[in-house]
Amino acid sequence: MSPSDEARIMAARVEAFVREKIVPYERDPRRDHHGAPTGELVAELRELARAEGVLTPHIKPDGHHFDQRGTALILTKSGLSPLGMLACNTQAPDEGNMYLIGHVGTPRLKERFLTPMIAGRATSAFFMTEPAELNGAGADPSMMITACRKDGNHWVVNGRKCFITGAGSATIGIVMARSEDRDSLGGACMFLVDLPDPAIRITRVPNTIDTATPGGHAEISIENLRVPADQMLGNAGEGFKYAQVRLSPARLSHCMRWLGGCIRAQEIATDYVNRRMAFGKPLIDHEGVGFMLAENLIDLKQCELMIDWCAGVLDAGSLGTAESSMTKVAVSEALMRVADKCVQVMGGTGVTDKTIVEQIFREVRAFRIYDGPTEVHKWSLAKKIKRDWKQANG
Numbered sequence: 001m002s003p004s005d006e007a008r009i010m011a012a013r014v015e016a017f018v019r020e021k022i023v024p025y026e027r028d029p030r031r032d033h034h035g036a037p038t039g040e041l042v043a044e045l046r047e048l049a050r051a052e053g054v055l056t057p058h059i060k061p062d063g064h065h066f067d068q069r070g071t072a073l074i075l076t077k078s079g080l081s082p083l084g085m086l087a088c089n090t091q092a093p094d095e096g097n098m099y100l101i102g103h104v105g106t107p108r109l110k111e112r113f114l115t116p117m118i119a120g121r122a123t124s125a126f127f128m129t130e131p132a133e134l135n136g137a138g139a140d141p142s143m144m145i146t147a148c149r150k151d152g153n154h155w156v157v158n159g160r161k162c163f164i165t166g167a168g169s170a171t172i173g174i175v176m177a178r179s180e181d182r183d184s185l186g187g188a189c190m191f192l193v194d195l196p197d198p199a200i201r202i203t204r205v206p207n208t209i210d211t212a213t214p215g216g217h218a219e220i221s222i223e224n225l226r227v228p229a230d231q232m233l234g235n236a237g238e239g240f241k242y243a244q245v246r247l248s249p250a251r252l253s254h255c256m257r258w259l260g261g262c263i264r265a266q267e268i269a270t271d272y273v274n275r276r277m278a279f280g281k282p283l284i285d286h287e288g289v290g291f292m293l294a295e296n297l298i299d300l301k302q303c304e305l306m307i308d309w310c311a312g313v314l315d316a317g318s319l320g321t322a323e324s325s326m327t328k329v330a331v332s333e334a335l336m337r338v339a340d341k342c343v344q345v346m347g348g349t350g351v352t353d354k355t356i357v358e359q360i361f362r363e364v365r366a367f368r369i370y371d372g373p374t375e376v377h378k379w380s381l382a383k384k385i386k387r388d389w390k391q392a393n394g
């Protein structure tokens with residue numbers, strides 16, 4: 001099924017909004033110490049999106065999500081500017097968290113935590129990864145050391161986390177911990193918590209290569225966090241399963257947004273090479289330059305098709321684990337090539353902050369690592385190849 005007219009109309013509105021209203025803000029100096037937009041700037045952009053009817057555009061007024069193919073159109077347009085996704089409330093980790101709560105939360109939890117997120121009044125953080133120096137959860141989430149135990153009507157959580165995007169400004173947290181409770185021993189639990197909470201302390205915010213997300217990616221200490229039992233998301237011990245529910249569509253959403261970013265980078269690079277002269281003719285007429293942008297065009301189209309294919313698989317009701325792995329690898333690696341070539345054809349200008357091309361390059365570099373590094377996806381696909389072979393050959 002192709003995306004609905006409703007999705008196409010919304011995507012066109014989002015595109016017009018981002019290009020006309022948001023792109024001019026890319027020069028706005030309101031940035032935090034590490035280059036991300038300040039809370040004040042994000043709030044201003046959100047109000048513009050609200051007024052334009054494009055706030056949280058991938059979720060319909062009745063609370064239902066557009067299907068993944070419709071979402072792909074909308075999120076790609078919101079990604080045309082790194083500020084577009086923040087303005088429209090389609091950014092990570094909120095978009096993935098909304099999806100997870102929408103699919104696993106009880107009506108009461110949805111009312112309390114999801115409703116304000118959809119309305120753009122709350123932001124969230126997802127607490128899964130743990131410090132490498134403690135050998136905690138990373139590429140392998142099953143190494144989780146943050147632990148939770150039942151204490152009467154509460155759960156008590158202790159541990160450490162890192163790379164927690166937006167933790168400093170989030171008002172809602174989804175905290176993952178390994179269960180020490182007899183009934184769910186060794187499985188993971190997910191808790192919805194109000195932030196800030198004195199038991200969840202930011203110990204450091206490292207500077208990172210990417211700068212799109214307010215608050216950066218924090219290191220966290222969790223000491224005796226007490227969470228009422230009815231704020232558990234889903235069932236005790238099933239947290240790793242829910243992480244999969246979140247991760248397939250969430251990694252696809254990253255593909256959609258950064259595809260938008262790279263489409264824009266290609267537009268900016270195209271404009272540059274058509275205006276800039278070298279050796280008596282415009283850069284575009286030099287084969288070395290023209291071929292780079294032609295290769296980009298091919299990569300961008302392949303990304304679009306792959307996203308659409310994977311979205312169709314998810315829309316058909318599959319978890320899409322293998323398909324989203326393939327898509328994440330193909331798209332993140334292709335977009336890296338695209339962004340790199342855009343930088344290259346723009347010469348020195350490509351590495352300056354005169355345009356968003358250099359930021360897109362940095363953002364896409366990080367994308368090859370989060371939501372599963374390329375190698376981990378390839379490794380899990382290799383395991384599937386072996387499994388399928390064994391099944392076929394007895």
Ligand SMILES: Cc1cc2nc3c(=O)[nH]c(=O)nc-3n(C[C@H](O)[C@H](O)[C@H](O)COP(=O)(O)OP(=O)(O)OC[C@H]3O[C@@H](n4cnc5c(N)ncnc54)[C@H](O)[C@@H]3O)c2cc1C
Nearest residue numbers: 126127128129138139163164165366370371373375376379
């Ligand atoms: C910008 C950014 C934002 C993030 N936001 C969040 C967030 O909001 N919440 C959260 O919980 N986490 C977040 N993360 C963490 C992210 O999910 C992890 O960085 C990722 O899962 C990898 O874990 P790690 O960094 O511990 O790498 P490690 O586990 O140390 O792995 C290092 C490298 O080893 C290689 N490797 C690992 N396993 C295999 C294998 N089986 N085969 C071959 N090679 C392998 C890969 O190249 C991998 O990159 C974020 C990360 C980044 C960079």
